[in-house]
Amino acid sequence: MQLDDRKLKILQAIIRNYLETGEPVGSRTISKYTDLNLSSATIRNEMADLEELGYILQPHTSAGRIPSDKGYRLYVDHMMEDKVREVEELREMVLEKEEKVDQMLKQVAKVLAVNTNYATMISAPQYRGNKLKFIQLSAVDEHQILAVIVVEGNVIKNHMIYVEEALNQETLLKLNILLNTHLNGLSLEEISLGMIAAMKQQAGIHSDIIGDVIDAVADAIRADEDLEIYTSGTTNIFKYPELSDKQRAEELITTFEEKQLLTELVNDTLSEESKQGIQIYIGDETPIQTMKDCSVVTATYELGSGMKGTIGIIGPKRMDYDRVVGTLKTIKEQLDRMYNDKLIEKKPDA
Amino acid sequence: MQLDDRKLKILQAIIRNYLETGEPVGSRTISKYTDLNLSSATIRNEMADLEELGYILQPHTSAGRIPSDKGYRLYVDHMMEDKVREVEELREMVLEKEEKVDQMLKQVAKVLAVNTNYATMISAPQYRGNKLKFIQLSAVDEHQILAVIVVEGNVIKNHMIYVEEALNQETLLKLNILLNTHLNGLSLEEISLGMIAAMKQQAGIHSDIIGDVIDAVADAIRADEDLEIYTSGTTNIFKYPELSDKQRAEELITTFEEKQLLTELVNDTLSEESKQGIQIYIGDETPIQTMKDCSVVTATYELGSGMKGTIGIIGPKRMDYDRVVGTLKTIKEQLDRMYNDKLIEKKPDA
DNA sequence: GATTAGCACTCTCTTTTGATGAGTGCTAAC
DNA sequence: GTTAGCACTCATCAAAAGAGAGTGCTAATC
Numbered sequence: 001m002q003l004d005d006r007k008l009k010i011l012q013a014i015i016r017n018y019l020e021t022g023e024p025v026g027s028r029t030i031s032k033y034t035d036l037n038l039s040s041a042t043i044r045n046e047m048a049d050l051e052e053l054g055y056i057l058q059p060h061t062s063a064g065r066i067p068s069d070k071g072y073r074l075y076v077d078h079m080m081e082d083k084v085r086e087v088e089e090l091r092e093m094v095l096e097k098e099e100k101v102d103q104m105l106k107q108v109a110k111v112l113a114v115n116t117n118y119a120t121m122i123s124a125p126q127y128r129g130n131k132l133k134f135i136q137l138s139a140v141d142e143h144q145i146l147a148v149i150v151v152e153g154n155v156i157k158n159h160m161i162y163v164e165e166a167l168n169q170e171t172l173l174k175l176n177i178l179l180n181t182h183l184n185g186l187s188l189e190e191i192s193l194g195m196i197a198a199m200k201q202q203a204g205i206h207s208d209i210i211g212d213v214i215d216a217v218a219d220a221i222r223a224d225e226d227l228e229i230y231t232s233g234t235t236n237i238f239k240y241p242e243l244s245d246k247q248r249a250e251e252l253i254t255t256f257e258e259k260q261l262l263t264e265l266v267n268d269t270l271s272e273e274s275k276q277g278i279q280i281y282i283g284d285e286t287p288i289q290t291m292k293d294c295s296v297v298t299a300t301y302e303l304g305s306g307m308k309g310t311i312g313i314i315g316p317k318r319m320d321y322d323r324v325v326g327t328l329k330t331i332k333e334q335l336d337r338m339y340n341d342k343l344i345e346k347k348p349d350a
Numbered sequence: 351m352q353l354d355d356r357k358l359k360i361l362q363a364i365i366r367n368y369l370e371t372g373e374p375v376g377s378r379t380i381s382k383y384t385d386l387n388l389s390s391a392t393i394r395n396e397m398a399d400l401e402e403l404g405y406i407l408q409p410h411t412s413a414g415r416i417p418s419d420k421g422y423r424l425y426v427d428h429m430m431e432d433k434v435r436e437v438e439e440l441r442e443m444v445l446e447k448e449e450k451v452d453q454m455l456k457q458v459a460k461v462l463a464v465n466t467n468y469a470t471m472i473s474a475p476q477y478r479g480n481k482l483k484f485i486q487l488s489a490v491d492e493h494q495i496l497a498v499i500v501v502e503g504n505v506i507k508n509h510m511i512y513v514e515e516a517l518n519q520e521t522l523l524k525l526n527i528l529l530n531t532h533l534n535g536l537s538l539e540e541i542s543l544g545m546i547a548a549m550k551q552q553a554g555i556h557s558d559i560i561g562d563v564i565d566a567v568a569d570a571i572r573a574d575e576d577l578e579i580y581t582s583g584t585t586n587i588f589k590y591p592e593l594s595d596k597q598r599a600e601e602l603i604t605t606f607e608e609k610q611l612l613t614e615l616v617n618d619t620l621s622e623e624s625k626q627g628i629q630i631y632i633g634d635e636t637p638i639q640t641m642k643d644c645s646v647v648t649a650t651y652e653l654g655s656g657m658k659g660t661i662g663i664i665g666p667k668r669m670d671y672d673r674v675v676g677t678l679k680t681i682k683e684q685l686d687r688m689y690n691d692k693l694i695e696k697k698p699d700a
Numbered sequence: 701g702a703t704t705a706g707c708a709c710t711c712t713c714t715t716t717t718g719a720t721g722a723g724t725g726c727t728a729a730c
Numbered sequence: 731g732t733t734a735g736c737a738c739t740c741a742t743c744a745a746a747a748g749a750g751a752g753t754g755c756t757a758a759t760c
Contacts, residue, residue, distance in 0.1 A: 026723050039733050044724065062723050062739045133490060140484045140500050148498050148508070150490050156508040158498070234607060238600040250588040253603060257584060376752050389704050394753070412710045412753050704759070709752105716747075723739085730733075 015067045019318045024064030069283040083322040113233025118315035123266045124228035125307035131187045135179045142166040149220045157220035188221045229259040240316040251290045266310040269298040299328040301335040365417045369668045374414030419633040433672040463583025468665035473616045474578035475657035481537045485529045492516045499570045507570035538571045579609040590666040601640045616660040619648040649678040651685040
């Protein structure tokens with residue numbers, strides 16, 4: 001049996017209708033809904049075919065039909081319309097303050113959640129294979145030395161070191177020079193034990209401090225290991241009865257609370273090189289078990305120099321794919337652009 | 351009518367039983383439950399009295415009785431046993447790594463949630479009325495200057511400043527000295543506009559940078575305004591039917607997600623000087639509307655030098671008060687102690 | 701006078717039953 | 731190939747019936 005044009009139109013009508021209502025859709029509805037001018041009986045025959053082909057299914061005898069995962073897949077691959085939706089709020093927000101990246105990301109997650117009525121997540125950009133840019137030790141008071149470590153991409157890490165007795169300015173300066181000359185421009189792999197030993201030797205009685213700083217450097221560079229993930233709008237799932245029975249709701253919300261569990265999704269998204277950076281997971285396709293009754297749309301954004309992050313929108317399978325994809329594209333572009341603008345303008349931030 | 355000893359015993363039995371089962375408790379149950387050796391009929395008479403006194407109530411005619419808020423209040427004020435429970439996990443964890451305060455707090459929230467089966471929150475200590483300790487500007491590269499600001503209590507704030515053209519070391523040193531001599535030891539209130547103007551004048555063509563730094567300083571000092579709050583175990587509420595109908599669950603979980611809403615609770619706890627730093631809110635007593643069907647137990651902890659934070663446990667009214675209070679006391683003590691140990695040992699952190 | 705046994709009564713909860721209605725599959729006619 | 735017609739299925743809803751837990755009250759007992 002073939003999937004001819006008429007069957008496609010009917011399938012599309014079924015899906016569109018189901019996306020709106022969330023109710024199984026019957027033959028009579030389609031008969032009126034479309035401009036095909038076919039009676040419900042004909043539609044019924046076609047529906048039987050579509051069911052046999054696996055694109056739709058019946059929750060129970062004598063109910064209407066709902067799209068199967070295969071049906072949704074066909075829809076998002078071939079039948080979706082490009083409905084680019086402006087997200088005004090975000091545009092303003094991003095321009096207004098870019099104070100701190102993580103604050104901004106939290107905001108993005110929230111704006112997206114409010115805009116789409118789905119649950120959202122966003123992962124902070126990962127700084128892979130980064131190199132050390134700058135180290136500075138400063139005496140804060142008699143017993144405390146502050147180590148500031150800046151990594152390429154301007155990730156900054158602070159580390160407080162306690163010392164038994166005060167170091168004078170001269171010593172500090174020496175240590176600073178020692179550290180910077182040896183370590184600047186290196187990645188974690190390039191820092192050898194030999195190098196560390198050499199530095200410690202040169203530092204003499206202050207070798208402890210060098211060890212401490214090295215640890216902090218290691219920490220700063222591989223900060224990507226505990227990936228920051230922000231979520232918002234998790235309670236939106238209560239808006240969709242098919243997701244909000246107790247068990248499912250509990251599982252889902254727990255997944256959002258234990259943000260580690262979302263790492264899977266981020267990794268999967270980053271590994272697949274999808275067209276336009278937008279990825280759609282329908283039902284079982286998702287890498288996260290608890291979301292197998294959901295659909296997940298993800299986008300990869302880039303804040304320049306390979307610092308990639310992931311945005312995800314999680315909703316029911318009958319999510320408004322057109323709108324979500326449109327919104328995500330907009331946001332993605334804005335985030336991508338944000339960094340470039342900054343590069344060009346070289347403006348100080350607020 | 352008086353609340354004699356027998357009535358008290360019966361009330362206690364009712365509450366204990368209800369805490370366990372969550373079901374209204376009837377006269378027959380109590381008649382067997384207690385060692386009073388009274389028939390159900392007698393108990394019934396006493397229960398009628400207790401109801402008249404307002405300590406218990408009937409969900410509907412011919413159901414057992416459940417404790418009223420007044421009843422719970424009497425219980426926690428006078429009838430609770432001190433059931434101090436060790437929280438081994440926390441003890442180990444705290445000792446093992448005190449790397450970063452916020453990481454640790456997240457852990458505490460989680461351990462508490464797992465241990466108690468209730469929802470938990472913890473607010474990061476607030477650094478009230480803090481003074482500036484130290485400022486340092488460093489050139490990271492040609493166009494970027496990093497400002498590091500350290501506030502009393504070792505709160506560190508980083509701020510990147512973009513400049514059109516590179517500053518030489520000498521200029522930077524001058525600016526550093528300028529900033530530190532003028533600002534060190536001052537609180538936000540003590541930094542006057544006149545002072546800023548004077549500094550800008552001395553900085554000459556680099557007055558922009560001064561302005562930028564001042565902004566960052568202001569930001570660092572009043573960091574308490576956007577209070578960090580961590581939550582955990584929010585999905586535990588699904589374990590209690592009386593809290594987990596859709597509407598209530600949604601409201602509660604939203605409250606936990608929008609952590610700003612929890613500020614009320616923190617402020618209220620910090621403002622009341624309760625005995626032993628433990629506070630119990632029953633039902634309507636809570637400052638947060640969405641929790642009016644819950645009970646909330648809070649504790650104030652102190653990481654030294656007036657940096658106070660709040661731990662909260664949110665559960666059903668029939669929460670196991672004895673255990674929760676015990677657990678909170680333990681945790682509170684451990685946190686309090688943690689800081690003192692550190693002070694004495696002056697150990698560097700991991 | 702306090703305690704208890706007994707009993708009618710109340711109210712929730714669960715199960716059963718029947719009615720309704722949406723939707724189907726199939727057959728026969730167009 | 732399309733459509734009208736009809737018997738059939740199944741979820742949903744509401745009303746009815748039954749069971750069970752628990753009460754309040756009265757009268758008897760200690």
